Amino acid sequence: MKPISVETLCTIVDGKHIHGSSIGIHYGAYRLKQVKRRNTVLFIEKRIMNWAKLAPCFPLVLVTEWHYHTKELPNEVTVIQVERSEEALWKFIHFYRQQxxxxxxxxxxxxxxxxxxxxxxxxxxxxxxxxxxxxxxxxxxxxxxxxxxxxxxxxxxxxxxxxxxxxxxxxxxxxxxxxxxxxxxxxxxxxxxxxxxxxxxxxxxxxxxxxxxxxxxxxxxxxxxxxxxxxxxxxxxxxxxxxxxxxxxxxxxxxxxxxxxxxxxxxxxxxxxxxxxxxxxxxxxxxxxxxxxxxxxxxxxxxxxxxxQTYRPLNKQLQLFEGMNDALLLDDTWSITTTSLEAALTVLNELAGGKKRIAIIGTITDVGSWGTFIHKKAAEIVLEKGVDILITVGEHAKIIADHAEELGIQAQVYRFINSVLAYELLKVIIDRNTIILIKGDMYSKTMFDLASKLKKKT
Structure with a gap:
């Protein structure tokens, strides 16, 4: 943050300096948990009850609409009184960006x-x-x-x-x-x-x-x-x-x-x-x-x-590894949407080179009441792109397997609630003539752990 003074901040937010000394401001926050350093300005409308928790970050500047009694304020807290804290925050945001x-x-x-x-x-x-x-x-x-x-x-x-x-x-x-x-x-x-x-x-x-x-x-x-x-x-x-x-x-x-x-x-x-x-x-x-x-x-x-030429992709974004039993493994457990699933299956097919293609797919999140529709759409994408073995992991991901079979998919289809039995199956069916795509969400520990287990141990 470009530092500013208390006096300048008072002018920006149309506030009145009513307590504490004039200090340089180097950080900003509008939630208590965002205050992590000294010399922070905190825009807040609620009354602060526990000053001891904030003490490691003193000196602190408050921009607030709450009317404190001077006696309840620590010496190292500077207070700028405003009519509305949220309005003051937006005034500061606009000022800061315009610089x-x-x-x-x-x-x-x-x-x-x-x-x-x-x-x-x-x-x-x-x-x-x-x-x-x-x-x-x-x-x-x-x-x-x-x-x-x-x-x-x-x-x-x-x-x-x-x-x-x-x-x-x-x-x-x-x-x-x-x-x-x-x-x-x-x-x-x-x-x-x-x-x-x-x-x-x-x-x-x-x-x-x-x-x-x-x-x-x-x-x-x-x-x-x-x-x-x-x-x-x-x-x-x-x-x-x-x-x-x-x-x-x-x-x-x-x-x-x-x-x-x-x-x-x-x-x-x-x-x-x-x-x-x-x-x-x-x-x-x-x-x-x-x-x-x-x-x-x-x-x-x-x-x-x-x-x-020197860019390196982020972890778990279609990273290619040597897998268990000398198979190839595409780890794409960063996120999952139907858009990224289609892209990942395309890569699986283009890298296969005649190898047996296994797609392991987890639950698609953030779809609300559209869950069934989206998972069925995922099944249609799997059918269109083609795999030799489809494995789904998770209760909602089972919809993908079920609908793929309803559509007449020729692949072998397996569905598991968790990754334990999926891993036991994979230990048996994968070899050096196999390429595996594991597609899931970064917040799914099940898919994260399964991807880790499938990587070749060195």
Whole structure:
């Protein structure tokens, strides 16, 4: 955070300094559990009862609407009185963001958000001072801290902006005021709050409203659901990426290499070869979106391509390992949606090379009352892509197995409530002529443990 004084903060929030000394403010919070360091300003409307718990973080500045008696306040607590704490917080947020003129990227999408963000950060780190979201921590409660991570010497910011419910992108826009937006793709997810696919698409389309006329929006020009958005109301510049020449940036000559993908970026008649670690066409699209974003920040395609050669994917994102009994193992237990499942099964088939294909699939979460529909959709994807053996783990994942059999799948099908019996089966049926995809959620200990057991012990 760029430090400010108590006097300056009083002016920003229209507050009155009623207690304590004037100190430099270096951190910000609006929840008690966010206070972790000295010299923090805490925006809070509730009365604080337990000062001892906060004592390690003194001196502390409170911006509050609560009227304290002077005697109940510790000496090292400075109080700025305001009419409404929430209103004061937003005044501070707007002030803080307006201090910085720099490119800010906001990334949303059903799949590929974290990877695209990590690629952009990796490319930029050689050339600029960058701040970014950590891994996939992207909830509303994290927005404030990420905004404050922009400091005087920050030259670019890259923020992942997930959509769990309508309004999430609007909220992110109030904090970040992005100059570059990216929609990686739109599948079927978070229907527990968005209610319908159309509602989910509308929630993603909020990206258009948080970008101004001087901004840029990067989209996959070949994504079916993204194309349902009405882009005519977008005031900025729209850039389409994909594999077809009709896109502004096209990825051509896509092929698998030893550790990832090779492709050629075609833009304005020029051709640039790119290598990126990580398997699948979806990885190419992630890399292409990252390249376009950094080009918009002044870098060249060769500069971006050079940096991507040293990019390393995050753990559990279609990582290829030597597996038990000399099988090959694709660990994709970072997250699971129908979009990422389709991508993972495509990679499984393209790497199989005649090997027996086993797909182990866990429960798809965050779908609410749409659970049955989404799991049946997953079964249709499995049927379309094809596997030799389908194993589901979890009570709801059983719907995938059941529906796949109803649809007439030719594969052997097994369903297990937990991973114990699944592992016993796998010990018997896998060998060096097998490739396994394990697809689950990072919060599923069952799938996490099973993936670990299936890796070859060295």
């Amino acid at each position: 910085f003129q720099l490119p800010v990227v906001a990334i949303t999408g059903t799949a590929g958000k974290t990877t695209t963000k990590e690629m952009i950060k990796h490319i930029l780190m050689r050339y600029k001072k960058v701040t970014a979201t950590q891994l996939s921590t992207n909830s509303r409660t994290a927005f404030f801290q990420y905004l404050l991570s922009i400091e005087s010497d920050t030259e670019a910011a890259v923020f992942e902006t997930a959509v769990g419910a309508p309004g999430d992108l609007h909220q992110a826009g109030k904090y970040y005021k992005p100059t570059i937006g990216i929609i990686t793709n739109i599948g079927e997810h978070h229907l527990n709050y968005c209610k319908t696919l159309e509602g989910y698409i509308d929630a993603k389309a909020e990206m258009l409203e948080i970008l101004d006329e001087n901004s840029v929006l990067i989209i996959n020009g070949e994504d079916r659901n993204t194309s349902k958005i009405d882009f005519q109301k977008f005031k900025g510049r729209l850039i389409k990426i994909g594999t077809k020449s009709s896109n502004d940036f096209a990825a051509t000559n896509i092929r698998y290499s030893t550790n990832g993908m090779e492709f050629v970026v075609v833009h304005k008649g020029e051709h640039h070869k790119v290598n990126v670690t990580g398997f699948g066409k979806h990885q190419v699209m992630n890399a292409l979106a990252a390249i376009v974003a950094v080009v918009e920040m002044g870098l060249t395609i060769p500069q971006a391509a050079g940096q991507l």
